[in-house]
Amino acid sequence: MVVLNSSPALNKSAIFSGVPAIRLSEPGSDSLLVRACEDLGFFKVTDHGIPMELIAKLEEEAMKFFASPEEEKELSGRKLANPFGYGSKCIGSNGDVGWVEYLLMPVTSEPFSMAFLMQPSASSFRSALNEYISAVRKLACQILELMAQGLGIEQTDVLSKLALDEESDSMLRLNHYPPCLMLQEQNGFLTGFGEHTDPQIISVLRSNNTAGLEISLRDGSWVSVLPDQEAFFVNVGDSLQVLTNGKFRSVRHRVLANGWESRVSMIYFAGPPPGEKLAPLPEAMEEGEQSQYREFTWREYKSCAYKTPLGDNRLDLFHK
Ligand SMILES: C=C1C[C@]23C[C@@]1(O)CC[C@H]2[C@@]12CC[C@H](O)[C@@](C)(C(=O)O1)[C@H]2[C@@H]3C(=O)O
Ligand SMILES: O=C(O)CCC(=O)C(=O)O
Numbered sequence: 001m002v003v004l005n006s007s008p009a010l011n012k013s014a015i016f017s018g019v020p021a022i023r024l025s026e027p028g029s030d031s032l033l034v035r036a037c038e039d040l041g042f043f044k045v046t047d048h049g050i051p052m053e054l055i056a057k058l059e060e061e062a063m064k065f066f067a068s069p070e071e072e073k074e075l076s077g078r079k080l081a082n083p084f085g086y087g088s089k090c091i092g093s094n095g096d097v098g099w100v101e102y103l104l105m106p107v108t109s110e111p112f113s114m115a116f117l118m119q120p121s122a123s124s125f126r127s128a129l130n131e132y133i134s135a136v137r138k139l140a141c142q143i144l145e146l147m148a149q150g151l152g153i154e155q156t157d158v159l160s161k162l163a164l165d166e167e168s169d170s171m172l173r174l175n176h177y178p179p180c181l182m183l184q185e186q187n188g189f190l191t192g193f194g195e196h197t198d199p200q201i202i203s204v205l206r207s208n209n210t211a212g213l214e215i216s217l218r219d220g221s222w223v224s225v226l227p228d229q230e231a232f233f234v235n236v237g238d239s240l241q242v243l244t245n246g247k248f249r250s251v252r253h254r255v256l257a258n259g260w261e262s263r264v265s266m267i268y269f270a271g272p273p274p275g276e277k278l279a280p281l282p283e284a285m286e287e288g289e290q291s292q293y294r295e296f297t298w299r300e301y302k303s304c305a306y307k308t309p310l311g312d313n314r315l316d317l318f319h320k
């Protein structure tokens, strides 16, 4: 990777101790989830039932992949299947850069269409991905069902069915924030992944035991989230903000790299099918409440979203 030469070293934000930690099996977890989505748009879940071995296996495969020679990684470069594939430093196609390399994969349609994943030598990576994806998709659906229940919606699969649909536009992203010598000398931080909101319904994230993720609170201040090996972190995305007519908050977040430790994160983005109309769920609205957004499909949103710089507030384009 080439050193980013224009970014000044940043200061790390204060550690936040207020991330709601929700045990999925505890009574009332549905209401706790709703409250967390309204307050922060961010929480962590424990008691998720995903075996640690399965997580460790994918983390190890991801590390192996990122440690392979640049030319090999470039064989799965995103130029071939934009926006999917391997990328380094460049995030999206609008000039955003960060101290990160990544592998972005579709998980529903043509899973792992990237040639290198089809090779016999990639079979253990492929099986780790398959196992992880089916477990994390199940977890995402459990969380979405609890959210619907907490919102008092009778049809509790109203959100989870979007992520389960065969056409669902869900993705898995593996990010690697490598050590950086120049930064070690400066004793500062560099933008790994610039501030943004996630476009999808929810994102289910974990990282190795390395800090770096920050979220923005309602007052606009940035706070640092401590890693937690036992938990999965969940972000509310733009689509869920729309589906709840703004009751749930699509959380702004970013990643700072410290230059010393290798941070690997794995994020499952639960997205709707392309033709799905994104409009507030009538069951989540009060009587007489008006939609804050004009009606649009996920396809329309995405075609706009992927043309925008990372830090843009993409929902502004759809506000009435
Ligand atoms: C700069 C960009 C990268 C992104 C597409 C975009 O134009 C704006 C949204 C970005 C984002 C953020 C969350 C996810 O990591 C992502 C895959 C997504 O769906 O939206 C990325 C996109 C990307 O890296 O291609
Ligand atoms: O790597 C992380 O922890 C978060 C990255 C992120 O926000 C993203 O890929 O959308």
Ligand SMILES: [Fe+2]
Binding pocket: 196, 197, 198, 203, 253
């Ligand atoms: Fe994100």
